[in-house]
Amino acid sequence: MNCKQVQDLLPEFVDRQLKQTFLAGVETHLKACSECETLLTIYRQNMQLLGSFPEVEPPPDLVEKIVRRTAKPAGFLALMERYLRLPAPVLLPAVSALLILLLGPAFLQMNTVPSRSANKYIHRAWSYSTRLYGKAEGMGQEIATFKNIFMLILDRRxxxxxxxxxxxxxxxxxxxxxxxxxxxxxxxxxxxxxxxxxxxxx
Amino acid sequence: MLIKKYQRRVYNLCYQFFGRAGRAEEMTQEVFMRLYGSLNRYNFEMEFPTWLMSVARNLCIDFYRHHKKEKFVDIDVVAALPAPNGDGPAAEYERSEAHRTIHEGLLRLSDDLRMAVILRDIQGYSYDEIAAVLSAPLGTVKSRINRGRLELARMLMAQREAGELGGTA
Missing domain, CATH: 4.10.810 (Virus Scaffolding Protein; Chain A)
Structure with a gap:
C-alpha cells in the first residue's frame, strides 16, 4: 500500500472501522513510514483537542438584544430598519418626504394635471402606505398630511x-x-x- | 424561555464556524429571528435542538457563501469558560494555543467539511443527528467528517513541517 492509500484509510483505522482485509497492510505501512505515522499522531491529537474545545460565553446582553428584535414589527419596515439602521419614527417621514421630493417636481415638470388613472394609482399607493405605516409609532396623521399636501400640489392648488x-x-x-x-x-x-x-x- | 436556553449553544456553533465573536453574535441574533419567523413551519418529527441547529447551519453556510471574499482565518480570542481540570497557567496557555491553532485550521476547511467536523467532534452530535441537521445521507455525513479530519491533520502537519524548516533555516 502506498502513502495516499493508507492516509485515506486513517479515519476508519482510528475509529476501528477498518475492514480486516486492509488492517494488516495499514499497520505494516505505518511501522515503516514516518510521515504517515506523524500524520496519524496529529490526527489523534486533533481529535483530542476538538473534543476538549472550550465553550465560550455569549455576550451578557445577547438575550436582551434578541428579545428586543423579535418584538419589532416584521416585514418591510423591519427590513428598512435593519439596512438603513434608522428607527421607524425617523424612517417614515423620511421616506414620505423623499417620495414627494422625487415625484412632485416630475409631475410639475410635465405641466399637465396627472391623468385620472395616475391619480388613482397615487391614491392607492398612499392608501397602502398609510395602512402599512399608519399605525406604527402614531405616524398616521403625518402620513395623511403628507398625502393631502402632495395631492394639493398635483391639483395645482x-x-x-x-x-x-x-x-x-x-x-x-x-x-x-x-x-x-x-x-x-x-x-x-x-x-x-x-x-x-x-x-x-x- | 427558548432564547435563554439555547443561545449559548447557537452562539458557540457560530463562533466555532466563523471564529469571530462579533459575527457569532450577529448570526445568533439572525438564527433566533429566523426561528421566530418560521415557528409555524416547525417539523414535529425533528427534535427541537436538531431543528434549531439546522436553522443555524443553513444561515451560517449561506452567509459564508455570500461573503467568501472576507477573510475568516483570523480568529478572535474570546474568554473561554474555565476548564474543569485546574492545571497551572503554563499548561493552560499551551492548551489554549493548541486550540487556537486547530481553530485556525478548521477555518481553512471548506464550509461543508468544517460544519460536519464541528458538529461531530466539538458539539458531540451523533451521526444520525448530523444527518438530520445537514439534510444529508448518513454516508455523506461520515465521508465529510472523515475528509474534514484528514484535511485538518494534513494541514497542521504541513504547518508544523514549515515551522520546523523555518526554525532550522
Missing part, C-alpha cells in the same frame, strides 16, 4: 397647502393639550394642573 399645514398644526396642538390634561390628572394625583389647563384653554 398650492395656496391650499398653507391651510392644510395650519390644520395639521391645530390638530397636533389639540392632541397635545388633551394628552397634557390627562397626564396631569393621572400622574400627580391632583386635578389642579388639569383644571388650570382647561381654564387657560377656555
Amino acid at each position: 398650492v395656496e391650499k397647502v398653507q391651510e392644510e399645514l395650519e390644520n395639521y398644526r391645530k390638530q397636533k396642538n389639540d392632541q397635545q393639550s388633551s394628552q397634557t390634561s390627562y397626564i396631569t390628572c393621572d400622574g400627580n394625583g391632583s386635578h389642579q394642573g388639569a383644571i388650570n389647563h382647561v381654564l387657560h384653554e377656555s
Whole structure:
C-alpha cells in the first residue's frame, strides 16, 4: 500500500472501522513510514483537542438584544430598519418626504394635471402606505398630511397647502393639550394642573 | 424561555464556524429571528435542538457563501469558560494555543467539511443527528467528517513541517 492509500484509510483505522482485509497492510505501512505515522499522531491529537474545545460565553446582553428584535414589527419596515439602521419614527417621514421630493417636481415638470388613472394609482399607493405605516409609532396623521399636501400640489392648488399645514398644526396642538390634561390628572394625583389647563384653554 | 436556553449553544456553533465573536453574535441574533419567523413551519418529527441547529447551519453556510471574499482565518480570542481540570497557567496557555491553532485550521476547511467536523467532534452530535441537521445521507455525513479530519491533520502537519524548516533555516 502506498502513502495516499493508507492516509485515506486513517479515519476508519482510528475509529476501528477498518475492514480486516486492509488492517494488516495499514499497520505494516505505518511501522515503516514516518510521515504517515506523524500524520496519524496529529490526527489523534486533533481529535483530542476538538473534543476538549472550550465553550465560550455569549455576550451578557445577547438575550436582551434578541428579545428586543423579535418584538419589532416584521416585514418591510423591519427590513428598512435593519439596512438603513434608522428607527421607524425617523424612517417614515423620511421616506414620505423623499417620495414627494422625487415625484412632485416630475409631475410639475410635465405641466399637465396627472391623468385620472395616475391619480388613482397615487391614491392607492398612499392608501397602502398609510395602512402599512399608519399605525406604527402614531405616524398616521403625518402620513395623511403628507398625502393631502402632495395631492394639493398635483391639483395645482398650492395656496391650499398653507391651510392644510395650519390644520395639521391645530390638530397636533389639540392632541397635545388633551394628552397634557390627562397626564396631569393621572400622574400627580391632583386635578389642579388639569383644571388650570382647561381654564387657560377656555 | 427558548432564547435563554439555547443561545449559548447557537452562539458557540457560530463562533466555532466563523471564529469571530462579533459575527457569532450577529448570526445568533439572525438564527433566533429566523426561528421566530418560521415557528409555524416547525417539523414535529425533528427534535427541537436538531431543528434549531439546522436553522443555524443553513444561515451560517449561506452567509459564508455570500461573503467568501472576507477573510475568516483570523480568529478572535474570546474568554473561554474555565476548564474543569485546574492545571497551572503554563499548561493552560499551551492548551489554549493548541486550540487556537486547530481553530485556525478548521477555518481553512471548506464550509461543508468544517460544519460536519464541528458538529461531530466539538458539539458531540451523533451521526444520525448530523444527518438530520445537514439534510444529508448518513454516508455523506461520515465521508465529510472523515475528509474534514484528514484535511485538518494534513494541514497542521504541513504547518508544523514549515515551522520546523523555518526554525532550522
